[in-house]
Amino acid sequence: MGRKLRVDPIACAGHGVCAELLPELISLDEWGYPILADGPVPQRLERLARRAVTDCPALALRLVREKPAPGRTG
Amino acid sequence: MTSPAALAHPRFSLTEPLPVPAPGAGPAQLPRLLPRHGAVPVRLTDHLRAYGPVPYRGRSGHLIREAAAAGLTGRGGAAFPVHRKLAAVAGAPEPVVIGNGAEGEPASNKDKSLLWISPHLVLDGLQLAAEAVGSLTIGLYVHRNPRLLRHLQVALAERVDARADRAPVELIEAPSRFLAGEASSLASVVTGGAALPRLKDPRLSERGVAGRPTLVQNVETLAHLALIARYGAGWFRAVGTSAEPGSMLTTLYQASGRADVTEAALGTPLADLLSLAGAGAVLVGGYHGAWLATPEAAGLRLSNATLRPAGAFVGAGVLAALPAGRCGLAETARVVRYLALESAGQCGPCFNGLPRMAAALSVLALPEGPRAARRGMGGRWPDRAAARADLERWTGLVEGRGACHHPDGTARLVRSALRVFAAEAGLHCRGQCTGTEARPFLPLPPEPAIDAADWS
Ligand SMILES: Cc1cc2nc3c(=O)[nH]c(=O)nc-3n(C[C@H](O)[C@H](O)[C@H](O)COP(=O)(O)O)c2cc1C
Numbered sequence: 001m002g003r004k005l006r007v008d009p010i011a012c013a014g015h016g017v018c019a020e021l022l023p024e025l026i027s028l029d030e031w032g033y034p035i036l037a038d039g040p041v042p043q044r045l046e047r048l049a050r051r052a053v054t055d056c057p058a059l060a061l062r063l064v065r066e067k068p069a070p071g072r073t074g
Numbered sequence: 075m076t077s078p079a080a081l082a083h084p085r086f087s088l089t090e091p092l093p094v095p096a097p098g099a100g101p102a103q104l105p106r107l108l109p110r111h112g113a114v115p116v117r118l119t120d121h122l123r124a125y126g127p128v129p130y131r132g133r134s135g136h137l138i139r140e141a142a143a144a145g146l147t148g149r150g151g152a153a154f155p156v157h158r159k160l161a162a163v164a165g166a167p168e169p170v171v172i173g174n175g176a177e178g179e180p181a182s183n184k185d186k187s188l189l190w191i192s193p194h195l196v197l198d199g200l201q202l203a204a205e206a207v208g209s210l211t212i213g214l215y216v217h218r219n220p221r222l223l224r225h226l227q228v229a230l231a232e233r234v235d236a237r238a239d240r241a242p243v244e245l246i247e248a249p250s251r252f253l254a255g256e257a258s259s260l261a262s263v264v265t266g267g268a269a270l271p272r273l274k275d276p277r278l279s280e281r282g283v284a285g286r287p288t289l290v291q292n293v294e295t296l297a298h299l300a301l302i303a304r305y306g307a308g309w310f311r312a313v314g315t316s317a318e319p320g321s322m323l324t325t326l327y328q329a330s331g332r333a334d335v336t337e338a339a340l341g342t343p344l345a346d347l348l349s350l351a352g353a354g355a356v357l358v359g360g361y362h363g364a365w366l367a368t369p370e371a372a373g374l375r376l377s378n379a380t381l382r383p384a385g386a387f388v389g390a391g392v393l394a395a396l397p398a399g400r401c402g403l404a405e406t407a408r409v410v411r412y413l414a415l416e417s418a419g420q421c422g423p424c425f426n427g428l429p430r431m432a433a434a435l436s437v438l439a440l441p442e443g444p445r446a447a448r449r450g451m452g453g454r455w456p457d458r459a460a461a462r463a464d465l466e467r468w469t470g471l472v473e474g475r476g477a478c479h480h481p482d483g484t485a486r487l488v489r490s491a492l493r494v495f496a497a498e499a500g501l502h503c504r505g506q507c508t509g510t511e512a513r514p515f516l517p518l519p520p521e522p523a524i525d526a527a528d529w530s
Pocket residue numbers: 073074147148149150151152153154174175176177178179252253254255256257258290291292293295296478479480
């Protein structure tokens with residue numbers, strides 16, 4: 001099953017390290033917070049994605065199984 | 075107990091007959107939740123005379139099937155099927171059940187009215203929900219208001235004397251903040267923390283109050299549940315639409331300035347609830363809701379099925395007819411400024427995006443002034459076209475990127491304002507404004523006075 005990147009927006013401090021490591025899947029918005037590509041992480045990028053997860057200084061980044069996405073409920 | 079997996083299935087089929095209510099039982103017409111006669115609180119003796127004792131089921135699964143058959147959805151804003159939430163917590167170890175009466179939305183008055191007038195319907199519903207999921211830990215989380223709290227203490231004491239409740243109910247005061255009623259924020263307050271939302275991973279049904287599986291239902295949802303337990307799913311479905319059955323409490327703001335709480339069947343034409351003559355635009359679903367142009371609203375109903383294509387939702391039932399002559403952009407700017415200040419400031423896109431959206435809206439809300447005024451601002455006059463473009467971009471940028479839905483709801487309101495008040499925004503760019511009345515219309519809590527003490 002595909003894995004997806006997810007950011008915990010509360011923990012994320014906008015360091016931007018993740019976007020430097022994995023520009024293919026992560027860009028930064030105009031305030032420096034990450035915008036993650038939708039969809040599963042392609043196999044060729046999985047190693048880098050795991051690296052981004054471990055290198056995030058705030059431990060805000062995670063790889064999760066694509067389904068079921070733990071929803072935010074209203 | 076019926077397996078939660080089966081219950082979680084949306085197209086739930088009944089495997090056992092439901093208890094059939096006595097024919098003719100239950101009020102045939104609306105209102106169901108608030109008695110017809112005025113705003114006099116219903117005491118326990120009157121409540122018992124009208125409805126009888128709490129119809130405990132003796133088994134945990136029963137009421138879940140009845141809620142499923144009734145098609146009851148949450149009345150706190152998200153319209154989530156109640157039976158699925160009950161089933162998710164039923165059978166979990168030591169679950170907690172909390173009635174959500176925070177009503178943090180400043181324009182909404184329906185939960186306070188319900189708790190004031192018909193507290194025992196809510197308290198019956200709390201006991202029944204607790205029985206349905208097998209919980210002995212019950213809380214009622216209510217809007218901070220000393221009179222309301224005292225009133226509920228009296229109602230609870232009446233029930234203790236009458237031995238109406240199987241488990242005691244703890245009253246918890248909700249901070250007077252917009253986010254206080256958000257379910258994870260509620261769980262934090264009830265646990266003894268601050269009114270801050272968290273990411274719903276794990277879900278509250280797994281780890282909520284004090285780390286225990288937690289069910290949170292809006293107080294109005296609980297009152298409907300108490301009636302469904304008595305009169306059955308068929309009775310509940312006698313009003314409303316087949317996809318969105320039953321009734322809901324609404325807080326209505328008429329263009330005339332009148333405001334009241336009215337119970338309405340789902341599917342009621344908006345034009346039957348608001349008098350649209352004299353309305354410049356209609357706000358549906360409160361401050362996380364959407365503006366509609368008046369002619370558009372005239373063709374729509376109080377149901378998500380008809381509102382969704384127009385970008386709106388019934389939400390918690392706040393409907394407002396903005397009087398013609400008031401500037402919708404100015405109203406939206408005030409509300410978004412409030413929403414930005416209420417952001418818990420935990421998530422980058424929310425604490426950066428919301429204040430910027432508020433500032434850009436206040437630029438758009440101000441008509442282009444004469445050269446003299448521009449000079450007064452050091453020659454720089456804010457660029458309305460740029461503000462508009464920024465707003466379009468930011469609404470997309472904040473959406474789905476917070477731990478809670480606060481940015482999403484705010485973006486929905488802003489986007490609808492840009493659409494519905496596009497012509498007005500164009501006029502403002504040319505120094506014109508159709509507004510004739512600058513007095514604010516939509517209710518907001520008073521701003522805290524800023525004095526020296528705030529800075530020390
Ligand atoms: C920002 C925000 C504020 C909320 N405020 C309230 C509230 O004041 N009262 C309430 O019942 N639900 C509120 N909710 C919804 C709750 O999170 C939750 O969905 C609801 O209480 C569940 O009850 P229901 O399913 O019976 O509607 C809010 C949600 C959000 C995102």
